[in-house]
């Protein structure tokens with residue numbers, strides 16, 4: 383049984399959301415709608431409602447209890463607002479022990495090293511409690527910020543996948559990268 387993370391970094395607390403966080407998640411979605419839209423799947427208008435946020439949180443907790451995915455939020459230290467999100471998704475056990483990593487930071491926190499701080503802590507947890515061996519993260523070639531962040535974190539390029547994910551309604555090529563647990 384995996385103990386869900388509750389991580390503290392200098393600027394953030396990182397944990398699973400519970401239903402009492404739904405309003406904070408909604409605020410994050412609404413405030414960052416335009417900022418995130420070019421890098422995410424198309425969102426229906428109900429995505430920006432409290433009931434959809436509640437559904438997302440409940441689904442996320444169910445996925446975590448099944449060890450399939452851990453969608454985490456990074457809040458400010460007083461837990462007043464969501465600053466960033468990170469998700470260890472598509473977890474495969476057995477001989478692979480791998481997952482995909484997704485992430486985003488609030489527009490107002492961009493360019494401050496916060497995403498890197500949060501991901502360093504999250505990835506350390508993934509090597510430890512989660513017992514993963516490989517974390518994979520993929521980005522569109524024009525997502526320069528994401529490319530720089532992954533390089534800083536030690537992710538290495540493993541390939542290039544054409545028409546890989548449907549982002550903002552378009553099947554987009556992605557650069558495939560991964561980081562492997564250092565001591566394994």
Ligand SMILES: CC(C)(COP(=O)(O)OP(=O)(O)OC[C@H]1O[C@@H](n2cnc3c(N)ncnc32)[C@H](O)[C@@H]1OP(=O)(O)O)[C@@H](O)C(=O)NCCC(=O)NCCS
Pocket residue numbers: 417418421485486487488491492493494495496497498499520521522525527528531534
């Ligand atoms: C991709 C994304 C998470 C990158 O965020 P970011 O804030 O640029 O990443 P970092 O946390 O690594 O911050 C790096 C910047 O902070 C600066 N910085 C300031 N203080 C810092 C510190 N203490 N430590 C490290 N960097 C610091 C760096 O110099 C760098 O600045 P620059 O952007 O001017 O070069 C963000 O652009 C985002 O949320 N985009 C939309 C969603 C998205 O694309 N998700 C990923 C899909 S693959």
